[in-house]
Amino acid sequence: MPDFKAEIRARLAELRLPPVREAEIVEEFSQHLTDQLRRRSTGGASEEEARQAIFQDLNASELLNRELKRVERRAPANAVIPGREGKLFADLGQDLRFGLRTLIKNPGFTIVAVIALALGIGANSAIFSVVNAILLRPLPYKSPDQLVVLWENATHLGFPKDTPSPANFLDWRKQSTVFEGMAAFAERSFNLTGVGEPERLDGRRVSANLFDVLGVKPIIGRTFVAQEDQPGTKVVLLNESLWKRRFGGDPAVIGRAVNLNGEPYTVVGVLPPTVRLPTSGNWRDQVWVPLAFPSEEAASRGAHYLEVIARMKPAVTLPKAQAEMDTIAARLAQQYPATNTRIGAVVKPLHEEIVGKMKSPLLILLGAVAFVLLIACANVANLLLARAAVRQKEIALRLALGANRMRLTKQLLVESVLLSLVGGVVGLGLAYFGLNVLTRFIPHDVAQADTITIDAKVLLFTLAVAVITGLIFGLVPASQASHFNLNETLKEGGRDSGAGARGKRLRNSLVIAEVAISFILLVGAGLLINSFVHLRNLDPGFRADHLLALNVDLSEVKYPDTQRRTTFFAEVARRVQTLPGVRSVAVAGNLPLTINGDS
Amino acid sequence: MSVPYMSLTYMATPVLDRELKKGSAELMILSLLEYRPRHGYEIGQLIELRSRGAVRFNVASLYPLLYRLEKRNWIRGRWIEKSGQRRRRYYRLTSAGKKMLAKQRHGWAEFVAAVKLITATQHA
Numbered sequence: 001m002p003d004f005k006a007e008i009r010a011r012l013a014e015l016r017l018p019p020v021r022e023a024e025i026v027e028e029f030s031q032h033l034t035d036q037l038r039r040r041s042t043g044g045a046s047e048e049e050a051r052q053a054i055f056q057d058l059n060a061s062e063l064l065n066r067e068l069k070r071v072e073r074r075a076p077a078n079a080v081i082p083g084r085e086g087k088l089f090a091d092l093g094q095d096l097r098f099g100l101r102t103l104i105k106n107p108g109f110t111i112v113a114v115i116a117l118a119l120g121i122g123a124n125s126a127i128f129s130v131v132n133a134i135l136l137r138p139l140p141y142k143s144p145d146q147l148v149v150l151w152e153n154a155t156h157l158g159f160p161k162d163t164p165s166p167a168n169f170l171d172w173r174k175q176s177t178v179f180e181g182m183a184a185f186a187e188r189s190f191n192l193t194g195v196g197e198p199e200r201l202d203g204r205r206v207s208a209n210l211f212d213v214l215g216v217k218p219i220i221g222r223t224f225v226a227q228e229d230q231p232g233t234k235v236v237l238l239n240e241s242l243w244k245r246r247f248g249g250d251p252a253v254i255g256r257a258v259n260l261n262g263e264p265y266t267v268v269g270v271l272p273p274t275v276r277l278p279t280s281g282n283w284r285d286q287v288w289v290p291l292a293f294p295s296e297e298a299a300s301r302g303a304h305y306l307e308v309i310a311r312m313k314p315a316v317t318l319p320k321a322q323a324e325m326d327t328i329a330a331r332l333a334q335q336y337p338a339t340n341t342r343i344g345a346v347v348k349p350l351h352e353e354i355v356g357k358m359k360s361p362l363l364i365l366l367g368a369v370a371f372v373l374l375i376a377c378a379n380v381a382n383l384l385l386a387r388a389a390v391r392q393k394e395i396a397l398r399l400a401l402g403a404n405r406m407r408l409t410k411q412l413l414v415e416s417v418l419l420s421l422v423g424g425v426v427g428l429g430l431a432y433f434g435l436n437v438l439t440r441f442i443p444h445d446v447a448q449a450d451t452i453t454i455d456a457k458v459l460l461f462t463l464a465v466a467v468i469t470g471l472i473f474g475l476v477p478a479s480q481a482s483h484f485n486l487n488e489t490l491k492e493g494g495r496d497s498g499a500g501a502r503g504k505r506l507r508n509s510l511v512i513a514e515v516a517i518s519f520i521l522l523v524g525a526g527l528l529i530n531s532f533v534h535l536r537n538l539d540p541g542f543r544a545d546h547l548l549a550l551n552v553d554l555s556e557v558k559y560p561d562t563q564r565r566t567t568f569f570a571e572v573a574r575r576v577q578t579l580p581g582v583r584s585v586a587v588a589g590n591l592p593l594t595i596n597g598d599s
Numbered sequence: 600m601s602v603p604y605m606s607l608t609y610m611a612t613p614v615l616d617r618e619l620k621k622g623s624a625e626l627m628i629l630s631l632l633e634y635r636p637r638h639g640y641e642i643g644q645l646i647e648l649r650s651r652g653a654v655r656f657n658v659a660s661l662y663p664l665l666y667r668l669e670k671r672n673w674i675r676g677r678w679i680e681k682s683g684q685r686r687r688r689y690y691r692l693t694s695a696g697k698k699m700l701a702k703q704r705h706g707w708a709e710f711v712a713a714v715k716l717i718t719a720t721q722h723a
Contacts, residue, residue, distance in 0.1 A: 024678075025662070028639060028688050032658055035640045057658050067663030071670055 002037075002051055004030035007058060015065055017072055020400025025068075033058065091407075092414065099415035103422070109387060110419070113380045117423025120376030121469065122430030123369040125454070125462045129435055130442070131362050132461070133452040134355050140274035141350075142215025143311075148321060149353045150182070150308040153329070153344035161346055164308050165339075166293050167301040168332060172308070172345065175328045178321045182310040183207035183214075185277055189553045190287055194259035195246055200553060201260075203287035204277060210288075211237075211271070213311045219243075221254040221269030228268075229290045236265035242286040243270045262557035265289065276448075277307070301339035309350065322347045358446060368524060371517050373465070377473040378514040384416060384477035385507050409478045416474025417467055424466030428454065431462075476506055540593060546583075549591055624664060625673075626707055627654070629692060629700040632674055636691035639665055665690060673699050 008029045012022055033054050040050035058064075103110040138144050151161035152168060164172070164184070173182040185206040192199045207213075208229035216223070219240060228235050236258065238247070247253045257264040277285060297303075312321050325345035333340040388395075398408060432454055442449045552572070559565045573585045631637060631645050642665070643656045656664075668674045673696035680686035692700065 024688070028662065029658060031638075031685070031687060032640045032643070032662075036658070063657070064659035064663070067660060068666070071663055071666040 002054075004033045004058075007055075008033075011058070011064060012068070015068055015072065017068075018400055020397070021072060023400075025072075091410075095411045095414035096418060098411065099418040102415060103419060106387075109383060110422075113383055113419055114423045114426055116376045116379045117420055117466075117469065118426035118430055120369075120373035120427070121420075121424045121462060121465055122427030122434060123372050124366075124465055125424075125428055125431035125458055126434040126438055127362070127366050127369045128461050129431065129454055129458045130438065130452050131366055132455070132457050133448050134358050134446065135362060136457070137448060137451065139351060139354065139448075140276075144351060145349070146180075146312045146314070147214070147350035148310050148312060148318070149348050149350055150310055150325065151346040151348065152304065153346045154342070155344075156342050161348075163304045164306045165301045165304050166297050166306060167299055168340070168343075169306050169308055170293075170298060171332055172325070172328055175331070176310075176324060178313060178316045178324045179310040180313050181209050181213040182308060183210035183212075184291060184306040184308045185210060186291065186305050186307070188289070189551075190260040191262070191553060191555060192246070192258065192260060192287075193262070199246075200551070201242070201286045203289065204285055205291045206277075206288050207291050210277075210309070211275075213309055214275075215311075216271060216275050218269035218271050220251050221267070223269055223271075224290050229292055231292045231294045233290055233292055234263060234265045235268045235290065236260065237269045237271055237288040238267055239271050239275065239286050240273045260287065260289075261553070262555040277309075301336055318347060318349065355448075368521060371521050373469060375514050375517050375521075377469055378510045378517075380416075380419070381473040381476055382507050382510050384473065385510075388477050412478035413471065413474045416478065417470030420466045420470030420473070421463075423469075424462050427466075428459070428462055431458075476510075542592065623654075623707070624656075625668065626700070626703045628664065628668060629673065629696055629703065632690055632692045632696070633700060636677075636689040638687040638689050642690070668696070671699075672696075 005026050008026045009022070012025065015022075017025070036054050036057075037047075037050050040053060041047060045053070139147070141147060150164065150172065152164045153160055154162040166184075169182075169184045173179075176182065183206065185204045188203055188205050190201045190203050192201050206224070208224035208226050211218075211223040218237070221237075223237065224235065227233075238253070243249060243253060253267050254269065256267050258267060259265075271288070275285075310321075312318075322345075325347055329340070329343060329345040333343060395408065399405070435452060435454070439449065439452055442452075552569075554565055554568060559568055569587045573587055576582055576585045627646055628642060631642055637645070639662055643658070643661050647655045665674065665676070669676050669690070672693055674690045675693050676688045676690045678686050679689050
């Protein structure tokens with residue numbers, strides 16, 4: 001049997017009819033010619049004669065085209081739905097409206113897809129909020145890239161980054177030329193009395209120039225001046241929250257005396273809440289007093305408790321600063337062999353010191369949620385592929401109305417990106433609530449943890465993730481949906497076309513990918529839980545159950561010497577021992593495992 | 600090159616052929632669809648059969664004519680699938696088509712009567 005369809009289609013080509021109309025005409029003509037062939041054959045003509053006669057009729061293509069041209073309309077050059085050709089945004093608006101209507105018309109599909117996407121995008125936004133606050137956001141200091149932390153290098157003793165002693169710090173500061181300024185600080189707690197309820201405050205002794213080195217300006221008042229870095233000077237800086245909480249935010253607090261550890265300190269300034277000194281200890285300083293080394297302390301090279309920050313001069317690089325500090329440390333080792341032999345100096349960027357230990361875990365976590373998003377993408381792509389099978393008729397009709405396949409692919413992509421954007425908006429809501437829970441699990445001393453929030457950068461990230469996600473899960477179904485046989489699809493039985501088989505293969509591939517990714521996550525989560533269980537079961541060398549700990553700071557005024565302090569703690573231990581339910585009592589400088597190298 | 604719209608076996612000249620087709624082709628199709636829907640091949644066959652082979656439509660002219668009539672809303676085509684058969688496009692007469700059929704039938708009758716009068720005069 002001759003292939004009439006191909007012959008007719010070739011003759012109609014120049015008319016450029018809309019595909020569905022062309023398909024109808026081809027079908028109708030070919031039926032007619034097939035019937036003619038059959039009739040001529042049964043009438044006694046040979047097949048060749050019948051064929052020739054029919055093609056003679058058909059070859060009246062000039063007549064055919066002329067007559068059809070009078071009746072039929074050409075397919076528009078572009079556009080699925082009416083729209084001005086070449087106007088991207090006009091098309092985009094139409095695509096968005098159409099996509100929105102399609103999503104609203106299929107609430108079941110839309111809700112399932114949006115939930116899957118919201119979970120994936122929300123998890124990514126939440127973790128990115130943490131990454132953004134801790135890793136990406138610059139430290140709240142002036143030119144933070146110029147700030148470095150200085151450590152003593154006592155690797156031979158097991159302390160590659162040891163806290164410097166006062167005498168070494170003072171020598172470093174005196175001898176170095178690569179730094180604009182160098183400052184030290186040490187933890188110290190205070191008992192605030194005389195203004196309502198007594199309160200224990202976390203604070204620090206700091207070099208007078210510390211806030212100049214950091215570039216921090218006070219909210220009110222001033223920071224310390226060099227003359228105040230002397231023993232006996234009783235001045236204090238408050239942080240904003242303490243100022244508001246205990247002094248009602250009264251500016252008149254400047255110049256007022258407050259009682260700390262039984263001594264009157266004059267308030268000289270209030271610092272903003274962003275001031276947090278980089279340290280391994282507590283971040284929530286509420287008061288600062290001058291370091292003010294007594295001469296005995298200033299000469300000490302054996303007591304290592306300071307933390308040192310310096311600001312490099314603009315042209316100075318880290319290796320250059322390190323080289324100079326190596327020279328200075330070597331010189332000090334020669335001068336003070338008893339304490340400084342094999343003691344070097346280490347210069348580290350401040351940002352690395354603060355967030356370095358969080359970098360790997362956070363990036364791993366970000367990778368994990370990216371996998372979760374990929375699984376969501378695979379799920380939604382599967383849903384879209386399944387729906388594409390149902391929508392073949394609709395897509396065929398739109399092709400028939402004059403859409404070219406690129407235009408249709410674009411429209412389907414806009415639809416998937418729209419779906420993803422809706423998922424992104426819901427995901428942002430989930431991220432907002434999720435962050436409240438997440439931040440509770442972030443250790444208290446992690447730098448900038450309390451600045452975790454959904455800011456413009458997180459919104460941009462979410463938008464980008466949503467768009468990329470939409471493209472990822474939409475591209476395959478969109479390209480697959482527009483590759484099927486239009487004629488076959490328009491027929492009643494044309495559903496199981498080649499595209500259907502391709503769709504099944506794609507869906508199977510997506511499921512395989514999903515299982516593979518899930519397996520990776522499952523193994524990762526399993527290993528994490530295993531490590532956690534091991535940590536929980538680790539024997540610290542003492543029984544940690546049924547133990548209570550209490551921090552006590554004694555006033556240096558009331559308890560100025562070791563004798564009185566020892567007596568105080570002995571008395572505390574004796575009295576606590578007599579309390580019901582107490583089996584034993586002990587007093588220690590630091591709790592076990594709380595300070596590196598000191599347990 | 601011009602190809603005949605439809606062939607009238609006994610017509611003498613192409614000009615007369617063309618003029619006659621204009622008046623008759625639409626009328627023939629509308630008439631055949633007056634009482635029942637028919638598909639294109641059936642319409643072509645019936646025209647050939649009832650004219651005893653004197654009138655035969657070319658496939659390249661029959662269908663454009665059907666489409667034109669459909670566009671004028673005189674007939675309406677619809678794909679119909681009967682059990683055990685491939686689907687076919689059946690055309691039926693619309694109410695506008697029925698009015699047009701009556702009008703054309705009347706016009707054609709007047710024309711034929713006029714021709715008869717003329718030819719009768721010639722023989723008188």
